Amino acid sequence: MANLKESELKELEIEERCLRLSNPHLLPDEDDVLYHFGLTKHSTDLPVVFGDVRFVCTGGSVGRLACVAQEIATSLGITDGSDRRNLCNSDRYCMYKVGPALCVNHGMGVPSLSIMLIEVIKLLHHARCKNVTFFRIGTSGGLGLEPGTVVVSNAAVNCELKPIHVQYVLGQRTERPATLDQKLVQELLEIGSTLPFPVATGATMCADDFYEGQGRLDGAFCEYSMEDKFKYIQTLFDAGVRNIEMESVCFASMMTRADVRGAIVCATIVNRFDGDQVAIDKATIKQFETRPMDLVIAYIKRHWKKPEVSAS
Numbered sequence: 290m291a292n293l294k295e296s297e298l299k300e301l302e303i304e305e306r307c308l309r310l311s312n313p314h315l316l317p318d319e320d321d322v323l324y325h326f327g328l329t330k331h332s333t334d335l336p337v338v339f340g341d342v343r344f345v346c347t348g349g350s351v352g353r354l355a356c357v358a359q360e361i362a363t364s365l366g367i368t369d370g371s372d373r374r375n376l377c378n379s380d381r382y383c384m385y386k387v388g389p390a391l392c393v394n395h396g397m398g399v400p401s402l403s404i405m406l407i408e409v410i411k412l413l414h415h416a417r418c419k420n421v422t423f424f425r426i427g428t429s430g431g432l433g434l435e436p437g438t439v440v441v442s443n444a445a446v447n448c449e450l451k452p453i454h455v456q457y458v459l460g461q462r463t464e465r466p467a468t469l470d471q472k473l474v475q476e477l478l479e480i481g482s483t484l485p486f487p488v489a490t491g492a493t494m495c496a497d498d499f500y501e502g503q504g505r506l507d508g509a510f511c512e513y514s515m516e517d518k519f520k521y522i523q524t525l526f527d528a529g530v531r532n533i534e535m536e537s538v539c540f541a542s543m544m545t546r547a548d549v550r551g552a553i554v555c556a557t558i559v560n561r562f563d564g565d566q567v568a569i570d571k572a573t574i575k576q577f578e579t580r581p582m583d584l585v586i587a588y589i590k591r592h593w594k595k596p597e598v599s600a601s
């Protein structure tokens with residue numbers, strides 16, 4: 290140990306680190322109801338069922354995460370049917386555990402994402418998982434990018450362009466730092482450069498809604514002009530924002546609080562300088578959605594060794 294470099298020690302430390310909870314009211318011997326998954330700590334042997342999870346893949350829709358589970362099973366040669374077994378006993382989310390990967394959708398927007406993330410973080414903490422990396426595999430609106438470009442976020446900012454997630458707790462405005470693991474960003478970009486579609490990096494802005502919060506002109510209500518809209522998205526672009534979605538700052542802030550690595554990898558499905566409506570057909574959207582999956586699954590493949598099957 291003595292001759293290990295600082296960075297190697299840090300790496301080793303991450304390898305051994307569980308997900309960090311910081312809540313004195315969660316008592317180790319008490320049960321814990323993960324209500325939105327329909328699971329409880331004591332009803333399942335969590336370390337047995339989830340203890341080998343190393344990667345969490347999430348994204349908005351159920352269909353996409355079911356597809357991610359199947360793609361991971363194919364890619365890692367897992368044929369036990371786990372990619373089609375939804376472990377979630379509620380209709381709020383879907384959850385597939387495929388080898389080292391847990392695939393859970395998060396719905397749309399920060400409130401839905403935060404419920405899912407908190408319950409997954411508790412689940413994996415109870416399961417005593419180590420060295421877990423989270424990936425948000427999403428869609429987004431691009432700024433100045435050809436639709437279908439995949440953005441690996443190097444920063445997550447709120448609508449005021451600050452790298453923080455604002456949360457109101459007991460009526461108090463609280464700011465949580467939203468930072469992303471830059472080493473992970475670089476490795477994802479390196480993998481992305483080998484794939485047959487455009488990959489970019491930049492800041493991702495997290496909006497609280499899809500329409501006015503993203504400067505769209507096609508919502509039910511709009512009190513600003515087209516000129517105002519273009520001025521706003523130009524300001525975002527000049528500040529380094531390359532795509533807009535609805536989960537990034539909360540996702541990044543939760544990774545920071547749980548002391549785990551996380552990355553945000555989103556396909557752009559519209560270039561907001563060209564318009565607001567997502568006018569591409571369903572098949573093209575589906576094709577674009579598989580691109581971030583391909584990138585993240587290539588990373589997982591690189592970082593996972595299939596356990597030796599015991600001779601007995």
Ligand SMILES: O=P(O)(O)O[C@@H]1C[C@H](O)[C@@H](CO)O1
Pocket residue numbers: 348349350396397398426427428429499534535536
């Ligand atoms: O992961 P998804 O595709 O759900 O991410 C974006 C942000 C919102 O959740 C949703 C809005 O269309 O798409």
Ligand SMILES: O=c1cc[nH]c(=O)[nH]1
Pocket residue numbers: 428429430431499503533534535558559
């Ligand atoms: O423009 C878009 C596209 C997908 N998701 C968003 O939040 N915005």
